[in-house]
Amino acid sequence: MFKYDAIMELVMAAEAAKENISTLVLRDHAESMGMTELEVYEKMELDYMVMRGSIEEGLKKNLKSMSGLTGGEGYLMNEYARTGKSLCGDFISKAMARSLAVAGCNAAMGRIVASPTAGSCGILPGCLISMQDEKGIPEKDIIMSMFTAGAFGIVIATRASIAGASGGCQAECGSAAAMAAAALVELMGGTPHQCADACAIAIANQLGLVCDPVAGLVEIPCIKRNAGGVVTAFSSADMALAGVAPKIPVDECLDAMSAVGDALPTALKETAGGGLAATPTGRKLQEFVFGKID
Amino acid sequence: MNVFDIIGPVMIGPSSSHTAGAVRIGRVANKLAMGKIPDRVEITLSGSFAETYKGHGTDRALLAGIMGYHSYSPEIRDAMKIADEKGMGYKFITENLKDAHPNTARIKVFFGAAESVVQGASVGGGNIIVTEINGMKVHFTGENNTLLIMHRDMPGVIANVTNLMHSKYEGLNISSFNLTREKKGGDAIMTVEVDSLPPEELIGNLCKIENVMNAILIRKL
Numbered sequence: 001m002f003k004y005d006a007i008m009e010l011v012m013a014a015e016a017a018k019e020n021i022s023t024l025v026l027r028d029h030a031e032s033m034g035m036t037e038l039e040v041y042e043k044m045e046l047d048y049m050v051m052r053g054s055i056e057e058g059l060k061k062n063l064k065s066m067s068g069l070t071g072g073e074g075y076l077m078n079e080y081a082r083t084g085k086s087l088c089g090d091f092i093s094k095a096m097a098r099s100l101a102v103a104g105c106n107a108a109m110g111r112i113v114a115s116p117t118a119g120s121c122g123i124l125p126g127c128l129i130s131m132q133d134e135k136g137i138p139e140k141d142i143i144m145s146m147f148t149a150g151a152f153g154i155v156i157a158t159r160a161s162i163a164g165a166s167g168g169c170q171a172e173c174g175s176a177a178a179m180a181a182a183a184l185v186e187l188m189g190g191t192p193h194q195c196a197d198a199c200a201i202a203i204a205n206q207l208g209l210v211c212d213p214v215a216g217l218v219e220i221p222c223i224k225r226n227a228g229g230v231v232t233a234f235s236s237a238d239m240a241l242a243g244v245a246p247k248i249p250v251d252e253c254l255d256a257m258s259a260v261g262d263a264l265p266t267a268l269k270e271t272a273g274g275g276l277a278a279t280p281t282g283r284k285l286q287e288f289v290f291g292k293i294d
Numbered sequence: 295m296n297v298f299d300i301i302g303p304v305m306i307g308p309s310s311s312h313t314a315g316a317v318r319i320g321r322v323a324n325k326l327a328m329g330k331i332p333d334r335v336e337i338t339l340s341g342s343f344a345e346t347y348k349g350h351g352t353d354r355a356l357l358a359g360i361m362g363y364h365s366y367s368p369e370i371r372d373a374m375k376i377a378d379e380k381g382m383g384y385k386f387i388t389e390n391l392k393d394a395h396p397n398t399a400r401i402k403v404f405f406g407a408a409e410s411v412v413q414g415a416s417v418g419g420g421n422i423i424v425t426e427i428n429g430m431k432v433h434f435t436g437e438n439n440t441l442l443i444m445h446r447d448m449p450g451v452i453a454n455v456t457n458l459m460h461s462k463y464e465g466l467n468i469s470s471f472n473l474t475r476e477k478k479g480g481d482a483i484m485t486v487e488v489d490s491l492p493p494e495e496l497i498g499n500l501c502k503i504e505n506v507m508n509a510i511l512i513r514k515l
Binding site for chain 1: 305420
């Protein structure tokens with residue numbers, strides 16, 4: 001059984017077995033959970049179906065968050081993507097729209113899959129559902145790739161953190177983008193080592209990202225950071241597939257992320273005490289929702 | 295930890311700690327009431343729950359949990375309306391409870407004049423710790439099937455309880471055990487977490503043990 005304390009453990013096992021990381025992770029989970037591989041796969045399939053539902057809900061025009069601060073981001077981005085004029089191109093724009101939709105669905109008390117957290121729930125679906133709907137990758141492959149994403153997530157949680165309160169947003173949207181990047185590489189037929197490279201690049205490119213939610217709510221800037229995470233995931237995957245090496249090995253990147261998280265002041269770790277939350281407008285929005293707080 | 299701790303849980307947003315965790319605290323009250331809808335509830339929100347409950351829907355989440363809904367139930371959004379329809383009164387109080395975790399809720403449940411209390415904290419990622427039941431300090435997460443056994447603090451009660459569990463229900467393995475008491479010989483509560491789901495009849499048989507006043511099973515949340 002895997003220890004899930006180093007990404008390279010997974011990479012080396014997959015290379016030795018000449019298999020995808022996801023195949024080994026599924027097998028490992030079936031064994032440790034006392035279920036058949038099909039049962040474990042079907043559990044993941046359910047998560048994927050929920051992700052699809054969140055997109056549908058989040059693309060609705062009049063969606064509003066509980067606080068009233070946000071809403072409709074997915075709809076706007078999707079309409080814009082459909083004009084065909086976006087700078088990022090159809091594929092990326094639609095993926096961004098999907099991630100905004102899921103994050104908006106979350107803010108509106110809709111149903112989502114925390115992946116790894118509620119605040120970063122739009123990144124994995126934004127990437128993966130776009131691979132099926134736009135690029136025609138078979139659903140079975142997509143669901144399998146979620147085992148690679150999940151396994152990388154376990155290592156990240158073990159070696160660093162996936163909680164904004166302990167590691168900042170690099171631990172939430174950063175981790176989600178790194179997990180998605182690894183899954184994308186596998187879906188494109190990359191090697192296990194390239195999966196690790198993509199993860200390393202995504203982590204490195206979001207190192208130090210602070211968690212500074214306005215009014216303490218999972219809305220500003222969280223919703224848009226999900227779209228940012230999607231772009232990071234695709235660009236990291238592409239660099240890895242192109243053979244652009246991260247130079248710093250993936251597990252060392254995770255250790256760096258952990259150290260950076262520890263070094264971040266509390267004000268920048270989900271307390272709404274710093275960053276955007278502490279701006280004059282951020283404070284004004286907080287008062288709008290909660291009234292004056294001494 | 296497995297991949298479903300990372301990709302999952304399925305939940306109603308927006309916050310795992312302030313929404314999903316709140317539902318789970320409410321669900322403990324629901325289990326305590328054996329799934330019955332109370333006449334009214336009075337909920338004290340403390341710490342960050344008190345400051346930000348409106349934007350996170352913490353109030354709706356707690357009510358939904360008390361009515362038996364799950365952290366993935368879409369009904370959470372309409373919990374207030376549903377409570378009105380079911381005739382459950384509710385009142386929210388914001389007050390900082392002493393020595394409480396930053397995200398703490400204290401739920402008073404009323405059936406007529408009978409009152410029971412659950413206090414719990416949402417400790418991150420939708421996980422909770424229940425810290426008090428009816429004035430008695432407890433400590434459990436709801437992640438396992440948990441037996442709460444109210445009894446008088448007398449010699450032999452623990453032995454009788456565990457003997458019954460072992461002799462009649464083979465395969466019922468205890469994963470965690472805790473006992474708190476008011477005072478020597480006074481009211482006490484055993485918190486026993488078990489790996490598998492015990493059969494319903496265990497509860498009735500536990501209640502037949504001398505000096506056991508009541509027993510409840512809080513199924514894995």
